[in-house]
Each structure stands twice: as structure tokens, then as C-alpha cells.
Amino acid sequence: MTDNAATANAALSYRERDIASVLHPQTNALKHLSVGPTIITGSNGVFVTDDTGKQYLDSGAGLWCASLGYHNERLAKVAYKAMSELGYFQIFRHASHKAAIDLSERLLEIAPVEMSKVLLQCSGSEANDTGVKIVWYYWNALGKPERRKIITRMGSYHGSTCVATSMTGNGAYHRSFGLPFSEFLHTDLPNHYRNALPGETEQEFSSRLADSLERMILAEGPETIAAFWADPVQGNAGALPPPAGYFEKVQAVLKKYGILFVADEVICGFGRTGEMWGCQTYDLKPDMIACAKGLSSGMQPISALLINDKIFEVLRDESNRLGAFVHGFTYAGHPVATAVALETLKIYEEMDIVAQVQSVEGTFLQNLDDLSSHPLVGATSGCGLIGGLELVMNKESKAPFPAEANLIGTIDKYAQQFGIILRVVPNRIAYSPSLIIDEAGLDEMARRTRQVLDATLNELKRFVR
Ligand SMILES: Cc1ncc(COP(=O)(O)O)c(C=O)c1O
Structure with missing residues (x-):
């Protein structure tokens, strides 16, 4: 890069520079050009913070890996x-x-x-x-x-x-x-x-x-x-x-x-x-x-x-x-x-990481079970600190949402709004929080999930029969 180009780039925001330079894995490359990145700048326990100061409870420990959280002296x-x-x-x-x-x-x-x-x-x-x-x-x-x-x-x-x-x-x-x-x-x-x-x-x-x-x-x-x-x-x-x-x-x-x-x-x-x-x-x-x-x-x-x-x-x-x-x-x-x-x-x-996980496993599984009363949740299952919610359009028939409902996009939108990172694969919300999460964190994860599900149900109710 020439000195001039470097100076010009320094005047751009990180968002603009990301769009101009980063090809993101598992991302719609065309859509990214308009929506840009969520730039994570820090963390606090099981929460990560973006560059606007917004906090998100990360229910997936990054990509199933940040067992001890996101920084460690x-x-x-x-x-x-x-x-x-x-x-x-x-x-x-x-x-x-x-x-x-x-x-x-x-x-x-x-x-x-x-x-x-x-x-x-x-x-x-x-x-x-x-x-x-x-x-x-x-x-x-x-x-x-x-x-x-x-x-x-x-x-x-x-x-x-x-x-x-x-x-x-x-x-x-x-x-x-x-x-x-x-x-x-x-x-x-x-x-x-x-x-x-x-x-x-x-x-x-x-x-x-x-x-x-x-x-x-x-x-x-x-x-x-x-x-x-x-x-x-x-x-x-x-x-x-x-x-x-x-x-x-x-x-x-x-x-x-x-x-x-x-x-x-x-x-x-x-x-x-x-x-x-x-x-x-x-x-x-x-x-x-x-x-x-x-x-x-x-x-x-x-x-x-x-x-x-x-x-x-x-x-x-x-x-x-x-x-x-x-x-x-x-x-x-x-x-x-x-x-x-x-x-x-x-x-x-x-x-004693195993004892730590076992000490909160009951709360985690109970919270998943409680969410099964939600109209969008067909079933729940898990063990330790890994588990999922099966999302359905109809509990009786177990029918999943059709592609045109854009279930994942809708959940992503409300997860962003309610400050939680949720991973939906393919019709299940998959949880794998950091293993340092405590009961209060698990309750907060369930509370925010319910907010996202309620808002999703409201938006997609024309599909729910
Ligand atoms: C079960 C399993 N195996 C392998 C991989 C690939 O690991 P990596 O992304 O470190 O290459 C993953 C990633 O999520 C995984 O979930």
C-alpha cells in the first residue's frame, strides 16, 4: 500500500475498511457489502461488547470454544x-x-x-x-x-x-x-x-x-x-x-x-x-x-x-x-x-471444570425445558452445557418453517435487538455457552431467548398454524 492509500484508509471507519478488505467465512458476500460487520471490541464474563458499546450474551462461546470466556490474564x-x-x-x-x-x-x-x-x-x-x-x-x-x-x-x-x-x-x-x-x-x-x-x-x-x-x-x-x-x-x-x-x-x-x-x-x-x-x-x-x-x-x-x-x-x-x-x-x-x-x-x-459444568447443568436443562412451552419450540434436549431447541411452525405436525419465512434472519434480527448471540442450525437453536457461566447467566440466556422467540412469533405469525 502506498503512503497515500494508507492515509486515505485511515480516514475510513473500521466498518468501511472491513467491507473493503475482509472476506468473511460463512457469510453472504454480497449482503455483507451493504450490512457490514458487527465489530466486537471486548468482553465481560459471558458477554461480548461491540464498538457501539452494546453488550451481547454469547450463548455459543464464540464457535463452541471460549470455555473460560474471552480473555484470560x-x-x-x-x-x-x-x-x-x-x-x-x-x-x-x-x-x-x-x-x-x-x-x-x-x-x-x-x-x-x-x-x-x-x-x-x-x-x-x-x-x-x-x-x-x-x-x-x-x-x-x-x-x-x-x-x-x-x-x-x-x-x-x-x-x-x-x-x-x-x-x-x-x-x-x-x-x-x-x-x-x-x-x-x-x-x-x-x-x-x-x-x-x-x-x-x-x-x-x-x-x-x-x-x-x-x-x-x-x-x-x-x-x-x-x-x-x-x-x-x-x-x-x-x-x-x-x-x-x-x-x-x-x-x-x-x-x-x-x-x-x-x-x-x-x-x-x-x-x-x-x-x-x-x-x-x-x-x-x-x-x-x-x-x-x-x-x-x-x-x-x-x-x-x-x-x-x-x-x-x-x-x-x-x-x-x-x-x-x-x-x-x-x-x-x-x-x-x-x-x-x-x-x-x-x-x-x-x-474442576467437570464439577463446574455439572453444578449448573440442572438449571441449563430446566431452562431449556421451560422454553418448550413456547409455541415455536417443538422439543428440547441437551447434556452438560450443550443443548438445543427444535423450532417448529406447528407443534402438532412438527413442520419446520419454509425458507420464505426467513426464520434464521428473523431470529438474528431480534437476537441483535435483545442483546444475545444465538446460533440456529438448521432448525434448532444450539447452545454452548462458556463453561464459566453461572445460574444467573443461564437465567438471563433463557430470558433473552424468550424475548427473541416472542418477537419472532409475532413477526412470523402468518406462518404459524
Ligand atoms: C464437530 C466438529 N468437528 C470439526 C470442526 C472443525 O473445527 P475447526 O473449525 O477448528 O477446523 C468443528 C467446528 O465447529 C466441529 O464442530
Whole structure:
């Protein structure tokens, strides 16, 4: 930029400069040119403040990650110290540093099932993408290169790299990108409220879905299926917990056909579900675990992929046969990110994050339940501090709002007005507040949600029958 251009830009507002320079993820690029950004400038507990001074209660901890809130002196000091001492090094070709070792060791200590090694990356997408490569490496090494197909669920989100997008079971993420890649299959969305047959119990529904998964495996050929991937609570399906018996039945099918099971704990890990891991809440026994977000309370971009001994032993021998495990990211195991993540885990331990979540879980779930009396709420479900409200146009028929009602836009408008950040995916309000939220914060979250729902109902009443 020339000096003249810099001077001209300095005269513009941040809003104008954002419009001129930033391409925002998950945003209508044309609309952004006229509506511009909401510029967040600070925070106070579970509230964030914009540049006009307006406060919003963030019901989603940013993107499911700011477990300790949006600023933290202790983590800042650790980041400063790390950057002052060793601000960057890499862990390729036998190199290492202490924070990467300490963090990996700690993750193995707290893992929900016995794990063997940790691969560090910068995002949940990279952890899942790396996981798929390792699954393929594993089967190739075992002389079964035809085991290529990855099964995930409809409604799941696993990230935004090409592979993680292919894993994602939502057409909106695929359109105009020419994805998913052909080796990615999507089995049923386990939403009992929406998809159960009349009178079908959760257990019966789970059995039907496990049967459907088995039929998919048989139709494709079990010898072509590499792995099944699942997030314990499906975030992008609207913070949707599994129906009773679901994972027990699904894991039995996977075992029957020798299919690897990977738990995507990117949003569920580190206390969110009321246990340290979603795997503990739902008794999952995965071969690999992807985690991120809460790992650093969102304060540094870091993720980890934990792999068990069965996979490590094969990978170890294959890397020896080929000369190396030829995979890695420049910022994998970054000294600042690993130091911050390690300190985050120490803070969780000191404050007993699981007990903290459990102490407010009752209020959170009760408040969701109370909202089920609202005409727009068909059902509620959740665990720990993750949960959702199923939004309907008609409680009897469970019909969702048609696209022309612009439900999400309407909710966004009133959420802005009433000072709350609400996330609607796809027909559910998904809650995942910071884990430091107290009962007063949860009550305020419910109160503001009700205000938004009332105003939305009033505006969309012509659709409500
Ligand atoms: C379950 C799940 N997996 C993976 C990801 C991708 O993580 P990231 O955005 O850090 O790449 C997300 C992001 O929300 C997620 O919810």
C-alpha cells in the first residue's frame, strides 16, 4: 500500500475498511457489502461488547470454544513467556520442545480410553483431515488398500478442508465446491424427534438406524469401509444428543465388520457434555479422538489427534518401511499454542471444570425445558452445557418453517435487538455457552431467548398454524 492509500484508509471507519478488505467465512458476500460487520471490541464474563458499546450474551462461546470466556490474564502471561523464550520451533524429523511433550503426555493421561500417541495440529478440520490420512495409511500398510470409504452422519459437521467438508453431512457445505469426494458416505441423522416413526421409542429408533448403517456397509462391501466418524453430540445438527442406545448399537455394527471408529470431540471435549469427554457421557470406545476448541479455550489455534496402540504400531512399521511418516504442518505443536493449551488444562483441573459444568447443568436443562412451552419450540434436549431447541411452525405436525419465512434472519434480527448471540442450525437453536457461566447467566440466556422467540412469533405469525 502506498503512503497515500494508507492515509486515505485511515480516514475510513473500521466498518468501511472491513467491507473493503475482509472476506468473511460463512457469510453472504454480497449482503455483507451493504450490512457490514458487527465489530466486537471486548468482553465481560459471558458477554461480548461491540464498538457501539452494546453488550451481547454469547450463548455459543464464540464457535463452541471460549470455555473460560474471552480473555484470560493467566493464559496471556503463559503465551508471553512462551513467545519470549521460544516463540517458534517445529517438531519435524525428531525435533521437539517441552510444551509439546508436556501437552501430549497430559492428553494421554486424561484420554477417555487408552491412547498411545498424540499428533498436534492447528484446527479441528486438520485433526479430522489428518485422521482420514492415518486411516488410509493404516489400511494400506495392512495390505487392504480397498478400505477407503469413510462413513459419517447426515447433519454432522467435521470441518472445512476438502476432506473434512466431504465428511460433513450437509449439502450446503458441498454446493458449488464439487464436493463431497466420492469415498465419503453419510448415514442417517439420529434425530428422534424429527425422524422416528409414529410410536417408535428411542431404543427402537436407534436399532433401526444401526440396521440402516449395516445395510449401507453391506451394500458398499464391508471390505471397502475404512472408518466411521461421529461427534458424540452433533453440533451442527443443532447440538443434538444421540437417542438412547444409539452408540451402543452402532459400535456393535462397526465391531462386526472391523471398521475403525473415530470420535470427533472437537466441540464435546474438555467438560462440555458434563464429563471430560463426550466419549465418557455416551460410552464410546474409539480408535482415535480428534479434539480442539476447548483444548485452549479457543485462545490459540490448536488441535490434537489421539491414536491408540493398534493404529500406532501399524503406522510405526509403515513409516519405517517408507523411511518416514511423511505428513506434517509447519505450525504443528507450536510452542505458544501448546503452552497455552497445557495451561488451559491446568486451569480446568484446578477449577474442576467437570464439577463446574455439572453444578449448573440442572438449571441449563430446566431452562431449556421451560422454553418448550413456547409455541415455536417443538422439543428440547441437551447434556452438560450443550443443548438445543427444535423450532417448529406447528407443534402438532412438527413442520419446520419454509425458507420464505426467513426464520434464521428473523431470529438474528431480534437476537441483535435483545442483546444475545444465538446460533440456529438448521432448525434448532444450539447452545454452548462458556463453561464459566453461572445460574444467573443461564437465567438471563433463557430470558433473552424468550424475548427473541416472542418477537419472532409475532413477526412470523402468518406462518404459524
Ligand atoms: C464437530 C466438529 N468437528 C470439526 C470442526 C472443525 O473445527 P475447526 O473449525 O477448528 O477446523 C468443528 C467446528 O465447529 C466441529 O464442530
